[in-house]
Amino acid sequence: MATWDVFHADRLEVVRGLSTASVREALAQDELRDDDLIRPAGTTVPWARIADFPDLMEPESLPASSLVRTEEFTSEPRTDSRDRDLAPQEDDIESLEIIDDTMEEFASDFALGSAEFGHDDLQLDDDESLLALPVADPDSPEQVPELEEEFDPQDEDEEAAEFTLSRGGPERVEELDLAAMVDVAFQLVLFFLVTATTVLYKSLEVPKPNPDSPAAAAAQGRSRTLDDLKDDYILVEIDAAGAMKIDREPVAGEMNAVVERLRSARESTKRRAMLLTADFVTPHRNAVLAYDAANEIGLGIAIARPSAPDTSKAPAPPAAKKAATPQ
């Protein structure tokens, strides 16, 4: 007789060792519900819902061994119990036949109900005794009723292990959640990206100004008037407020305008360099604008050093080297 463990989901209680008949009875009395779980007694197969076992609801005889059951369970798709009742399928009929055959074997071997017991039956070690229960003889395994051609205990174990009350379908492989790993990998990449990148500071390369102060340079007699210088350089003047003049013509203090003027000045007179003459207090940003414009069109840069406001000397001559032309 197949015994079952039953798990009552409402009471959260396990009842062990119920026979099939008692299970059916409990179902009929509504003590057991479709949602409750069931498994073969004493095994550790996963619990299965009773609703998936319509066979328990129907009054058919079950085989003593679970070996035959295996085929039936794993080939069943997960269906509603109602559907199965409508159309008995071929599989069921075959298994029913197998069940009937095995029951016949049992009946023929151990028909105790109708036989008459004689005195000889009390000799329990005699094979002919009807009272003696079959004992599994380790020496002769063929004495055990055979359900299949060769009965191997190992097979039974393996098949019992394969036996599963799960809903069928392919074996589910344990899935590894990769999302976390991917996140950590991206974190690492970001971290190294940000820290390993060399930080580049943007700068303008400018020629070294004349180390001498304007006064000293003037004393050495190297000063030239701005008009003389105009022949060699494009003259860029910036006053204290930041207003720019290119070749004595005012120009808007805006990048594009300056660039245009410088370009046209270079085209017309073939001068290769710009001379920047700015007042001492001119804001630095205007000077940077002039440098930037010169770099844009590849003009050489010469810087005239203005004298400090407290002196009254003329601006020093451009002793600065020319910056390298186009980068």
Add this chain to the structure above:
Amino acid sequence: MLLRRQVNEERDEHIDMTPMVDVVFQLMTFMLFSVQMTGGEKVDIPPARHGVGVEESTATFLTLLKPEGPDAEPRVLIGNGEGTPASLDQIRRAVAEGVKAGRRKVVLQADGAVPHGEVLKLASAVTELEGVTLHIGVQEPQP
């Protein structure tokens, strides 16, 4: 049986807070690292479209701070936006040490309002030393 179903459904709906916390920490770390890299904000560097890149390890940085008043003394810091105000001698020494250590470039990070003359004065003081290339620090033009 209906009740049991309801209980089962409710159990599935808890939102797991752990990934959200993780993402917040990620963002924080990223911001921390990226903001540090841009340097101090003490000076308003003038923008320029063209410029050469200078690696931090190859240059000595001198920061010229915005003058407080029209006739105030200019303050120069050794370092990029940080450091203590230094005198001309200290600056010269720092640059000389830099040259010995292989930092042949000097970058002047001057605020846009610093007088042009001051910048040149510092530049000429610095370039007295041999083997020094002079750069004026600029930043990307803001659109």
